[in-house]
Amino acid sequence: MNYKVPRGTQDILPGQSEKWQKVEEIIRQLCQVYRYQEIRTPIFEQTELFQRSVGDTTDIVQKEMYTFKDRGDRSLTLRPEGTAAVVRSYVEHKMFGQPDQPVKLSYIGPMFRYERQQAGRYRQFVQFGVEAIGSKDPAIDAEVIALAMDVYETAGLKNLKLVINSLGDADVRAAHRDALIKHFEPHIGDFCSDCQNRLEKNPLRILDCKVDRENPLMATAPALTDYLNEESAAYFEAVKKYLDVLGITYVVDPNLVRGLDYYNHTTFEIMSTATDLGAITTLCGGGRYNGLVEQIGGPESPGIGFAMSIERLLLALEAEGRSLDTDNALDMYIVAMDDQAKLKAVELASSFRAKGISTELDYASRKVKAQMKSADRLGAKWVIVLGESELEEQAANVKNMELGSQEKVPFHDLVNYLTKHKVK
Ligand code: ATP
Numbered sequence: 474m475n476y477k478v479p480r481g482t483q484d485i486l487p488g489q490s491e492k493w494q495k496v497e498e499i500i501r502q503l504c505q506v507y508r509y510q511e512i513r514t515p516i517f518e519q520t521e522l523f524q525r526s527v528g529d530t531t532d533i534v535q536k537e538m539y540t541f542k543d544r545g546d547r548s549l550t551l552r553p554e555g556t557a558a559v560v561r562s563y564v565e566h567k568m569f570g571q572p573d574q575p576v577k578l579s580y581i582g583p584m585f586r587y588e589r590q591q592a593g594r595y596r597q598f599v600q601f602g603v604e605a606i607g608s609k610d611p612a613i614d615a616e617v618i619a620l621a622m623d624v625y626e627t628a629g630l631k632n633l634k635l636v637i638n639s640l641g642d643a644d645v646r647a648a649h650r651d652a653l654i655k656h657f658e659p660h661i662g663d664f665c666s667d668c669q670n671r672l673e674k675n676p677l678r679i680l681d682c683k684v685d686r687e688n689p690l691m692a693t694a695p696a697l698t699d700y701l702n703e704e705s706a707a708y709f710e711a712v713k714k715y716l717d718v719l720g721i722t723y724v725v726d727p728n729l730v731r732g733l734d735y736y737n738h739t740t741f742e743i744m745s746t747a748t749d750l751g752a753i754t755t756l757c758g759g760g761r762y763n764g765l766v767e768q769i770g771g772p773e774s775p776g777i778g779f780a781m782s783i784e785r786l787l788l789a790l791e792a793e794g795r796s797l798d799t800d801n802a803l804d805m806y807i808v809a810m811d812d813q814a815k816l817k818a819v820e821l822a823s824s825f826r827a828k829g830i831s832t833e834l835d836y837a838s839r840k841v842k843a844q845m846k847s848a849d850r851l852g853a854k855w856v857i858v859l860g861e862s863e864l865e866e867q868a869a870n871v872k873n874m875e876l877g878s879q880e881k882v883p884f885h886d887l888v889n890y891l892t893k894h895k896v897k
């Protein structure tokens with residue numbers, strides 16, 4: 474039997490995992506300065522939570538969820554996205570009662586969707602996302618967008634495009650919905666069966682269809698922006714003004730609708746314009762979801778958030794030919810010539826590591842030459858060779874592999890010496 478990773482999943486191996494750590498570090502740091510505190514929710518939730526919040530007519534709920542019965546006959550689902558669980562937790566823990574609103578939360582972790590595998594589309598992928606719940610100040614919309622942009626820019630991406638739109642409020646959606654039905658109904662026979670179902674249930678979703686995206690009726694469909702009432706239009710204008718203040722460039726796309734049911738007012742996507750990225754260009758999606766908290770059983774608490782996958786961020790970096798500054802350097806390799814020397818090597822390694830000096834040694838009883846080769850392959854900055862004479866003198870030659878120089882240092886001074894010279 475040949476075992477393989479399940480379709481749509483991947484192993485992240487050394488060499489690649491350093492990049493993940495670097496991105497996670499950038500994210501942690503930015504969340505700290507923007508003040509989005511981390512929340513960790515379970516990997517699975519009651520199925521109904523997603524049906525109610527993500528929406529019964531969405532692709533996610535209709536065909537992408539990993540749903541199973543547990544031994545107690547409860548229907549559970551591996552989380553396909555993060556917002557539903559965060560909002561559930563906000564309600565369950567009565568965070569709406571906290572004195573400082575909005576509550577600003579961030580999460581990072583695996584999500585699961587049964588999708589057709591392709592580049593940038595996995596069945597298990599890691600999303601980083603934030604939610605600001607409890608405010609409808611347009612400045613928070615701009616802040617959330619700014620944070621997403623900041624993550625990409627800090628990671629080194631240059632070819633970015635921010636697309637924004639407003640879905641308006643419930644009244645706007647209702648008027649637009651009628652117009653959409655009128656627009657598509659006479660020709661609905663030309664559309665895929667999913668779209669035919671969407672016509673009555675949720676015609677807005679037709680605009681998000683991946684099958685019929687080239688149909689000319691898409692481009693001529695009534696635009697939400699033409700249906701915005703005064704309040705929604707003013708809100709959208711305010712968000713744009715804050716983006717201007719932040720120096721964030723954007724494009725308004727009146728046909729930008731997002732794949733989840735709970736959005737209203739501000740929606741946005743960040744795309745990569747790198748040419749090598751292939752079919753997948755959307756890196757991040759987000760928007761406002763006033764009403765979702767109520768739907769999940771809490772009091773009226775307007776919210777906004779976004780989600781991005783780390784996989785697509787890394788793909789975009791690759792497409793732009795950029796590498797992350799990963800820090801995986803080996804400081805010291807200790808070569809031991811015999812068993813006595815090995816004892817000393819183990820002892821010294823421990824004292825180095827205690828001071829944050831990364832240290833490697835041989836665990837395969839190899840000859841000195843092979844150990845030296847290993848040190849070279851691993852890119853060690855320094856090497857010391859321990860043998861009979863070093864033990865006798867209680868001192869070793871510290872070889873600097875970059876400079877090709879060496880210096881004799883007594884054992885008791887090694888930690889000091891290395892710490893002093895570690896500055897990169
Ligand atoms: P798409 O239109 O590409 O299917 P979506 O609308 O389903 O995206 P969201 O649910 O808004 O995406 O998720 C937000 C982000 O999560 C996406 O912009 C993308 O970065 C990432 N993402 C979504 N699905 C996947 C997946 N299957 N594999 C990797 N990343 C994903």
Ligand code: MG
Pocket residue numbers: 532732
């Ligand atoms: Mg999708």
